[in-house]
Amino acid sequence: MATSETIPGRKGLWGVLADRKALLSACFAAVGAGLVLVGMWSAGAGFWPILSAVTGVSMMISVSAIAGVCWLGQRRLRRDLAIFAALHGDADDSTFLVDGTTMRLLWQNRQAAMGGRVTLHEPASLLLADVSADPASLAMRLHEKAHAQGRAEHSVALIGHDWRLRVRPAGHGRMLWQISDTKHADPRDALPFQMLQTEEAGRILYASPSLMTPSAPVPRRVSDLFEQPLPEPGTIGTVVECATGQRHRGLRLVAPGGADTLILLDQDTATADPDDSFDALKILPVAIGLIDKNGFLTRVNEETRRLLRLRHDAVPRFCDLLEGLGRPVGEWLSDIRSGRLAQATEVLRAANPSDDVFLQVSLRPYGTDGELLAIMHDATEFKALEAKFTQSQKMQAIGQLAGGIAHDFNNLLTAISGHCDLILLRHDRSDIDYPDLMQIQQNTNRAAALVRQLLAFSRKQTLQFETLDLHDMLADAIHLLNRLVGERVTLTLRYGNDMPAIRSDKRQLEQVLMNLVVNARDAMPIGGEVVIETEHCALPDGLKRDRATLAPGDYAIIRVRDEGVGMAPATLAKVFDPFFSTKRQGEGTGLGLSTVYGIVKQSGGFIFVDSVEGQGTTFSIYFAAQPAQAAPAPSAVTAQAPTVPKAISGGVKRSTVLLVEDEAPVRSFAARALQLQGHDVLEADSGEAALEILTDPDVRPDIFVTDVIMPGLDGPGWVAQVRDRFPDTPIVFMSGYAEDSRVAAQSRFGQAVFIGKPFSLSEFARIVNEQVRAVTQAA
DSSP: OOOGGGOTTOOHHHHHHHSHHHHHHHHHHHHHHHHHHHHHHTTTSOHHHHHHHHHHHHHHHHHHHHHHHHHHHHHHHHHHHHHHHHHHTTOSSEEEEEETTTOBEEEEOHHHHHHOSOOTTSBGGGGGTTTOSSHHHHHHHHHHHHHHHSOEEEEEEETTEEEEEEEEEEETTEEEEEEEEEEOOOGGGGSSSEEEEEOTTSBEEEEOGGGSOTTSOOOOBGGGTBSSOOOOTTOEEEEEEBTTSOEEEEEEEEOTTSOEEEEEOOHHHHTSOGGGHHHHHTTSSSEEEEEOTTSBEEEEOHHHHHHHTOOTTOOOBHHHHEEOSSSOHHHHHHHHHHTOOSOOEEEEEEOOTTOOOEEEEEEEEETTTTEEEEEEEEOHHHHHHHHHHHHHHHHHHHHHHHHHHHHHHHHHHHHHHHHHHHHHTTOOTTSTTHHHHHHHHHHHHHHHHHHHHHHHHHTOSOOOOEEEOHHHHHHHHHHHHHHHHOSSEEEEEEOOTTOOBEEEOHHHHHHHHHHHHHHHHHTOTTOEEEEEEEEEEEETTOEEETTEEEOSEEEEEEEEEOOSOOOOHHHHTTTTSTTOOOSOTTSOOSOHHHHHHHHHHHTTOEEEEEEETTTEEEEEEEEEOBOSSOOOOOOOOOSSOOOOOOOSOSSOOOOEEEEEOSOHHHHHHHHHHHHHTTOEEEEESSHHHHHHHTTSTTOOOSEEEEESSOSSSOHHHHHHHHTTTSTTOOEEEEESSOOHHHHGGGGGSSSEEEEESSOOHHHHHHHHHHHHHHHHHHO
């Protein structure tokens, strides 16, 4: 049974008067009694005294009725509370009776009273303060749901325990709340020392059971257990006093990315000599060591031996065990001893060459003989995440740099190649300067290929996608690949069954195969076999590998496998990094595999590598399967032909071309090429200049030829401003690289084509003539 203090019906006279109905009744009773007295005192004085007496008697009768109702209500409440006390008074769950109108507590059982969270007549929503940001609204929603459905529940999974509230109607507008708080079995409870783990804001994540008083509320914050501040991180020896009155010697640890941990040694240790405290620390699952004034690691626990790979009888110098500080570790120790260094926590690398272990080391003075206490945490995973983040930023920066360089370099190559083509028009093969001009043109093409590698790495090259049959494509490429491998290496091609078509750029896919085959050849200096095989693979559940996720569906796989020396795990992790190469100086640029990766990713594919030292390496490329019908292949471009198509003639009107290009050499070459075709050329060096030319209503260009990337207003930008005036004018976009956000803008315009730099005179003239001819024929 619950004690009488938990039943509000037994509050005495003042408790009854505190009720608003009882207070109102008392007022009416006082007024009625006064009227009766007035009537009696004025008896015989006429009609009004009699009326006063009658009114007073009536009011007293009404008051008596109201008082009787209140008394019956209080009696019924006491009876109901007695029933609740009999049913739930000794329940293990905290049980409350809540007034459905005022949302205040009417009764609580013994378990709830021991928690001491809320007292009677306080808002019940206070019980939800730790599990909801808006406890009042949550309580109202639960009551509404319980009224409608007969019950309502709300559960919250907390660290170390599960909290659940059940609400159901209890009659007469009341609600019964039952709160269960189930604690999980925690292996930390069995540790031979007490421990407290908290968040940065001071909220307790875990506390050893012995730190808590059974009859006291469950501590939520550090201030619930300790009055004084916690020791500084990495310090030992500070005596802290718990709310239970026990005194402990504390050791506070802050792991990288983890919780703030306070380890409390037993009471005997708290009063013992600090020099003897280290023996008690040997049982801790934290790496701790003692460094003497000469820098030797004299005393360590088992966790330190495990992390640093130390023998039981070893007494090494601390500076010989760790490195990576950027200066001698011994100087760091000296600065800490002398107080010259305020920051005594660093992340160092274990000097053991067979391991790649990083430790966060915190040093604090210990004792009076120049000794230092070292507390170490394994930060290897933390450093690995940091390295991946740094690598991703570096790759992004290199990609942006490569794209920018390629864009500017392609402008230069366009000017060189274009003017070389113009000169070649005036020289035939018998001319003495013809071989020199061809050398210029050939080396320009080689430079353009190198730029394409940079663009492939940065994934900003222009790809001409088409639907490819892998068997046909490999059959065409095998002759070139055979010449690459040499005499000591055998190249074998194995076709899979029912191979689907794929969508990619044929020229770039051939480049991928060339790079992989050349790498396979170089991995077999004494010869061997390189196998290129294809396979049709169905992945109904998709595939997750190496942080890549393949959607469910059918895939065509191309594998390039060799029997070479293989790669170590450290090399395998960097195999696609730009400028990373295992070849000797001058034998490789380090761009081969990064180019492969860029082409495959820009094509929408995936590439994975498997390698075992001494057994060989396999590269696997996955492309999504395409429908059987092949899309029409794009027209081939010729980047080396110095000839020029015939000028437009045969009755076709002379065309006007608006040429917009910010690079003067490129604009000069393009203008001369168009003039050789019989076109009138209007030149503009920016988008703003083009708009100014078009302000003249008499200017009606037949075609726009514009660069995409320009200072100020770019190509798609200025075209969009005049498109309503020239809706049918064809557009030729030029760019040094196909930046998706810019070049995709051409899809907004009809009759728009794209040509990538560098381009030859004949290619440029052909594309412009085709657009002009199409408009002329349509007219």
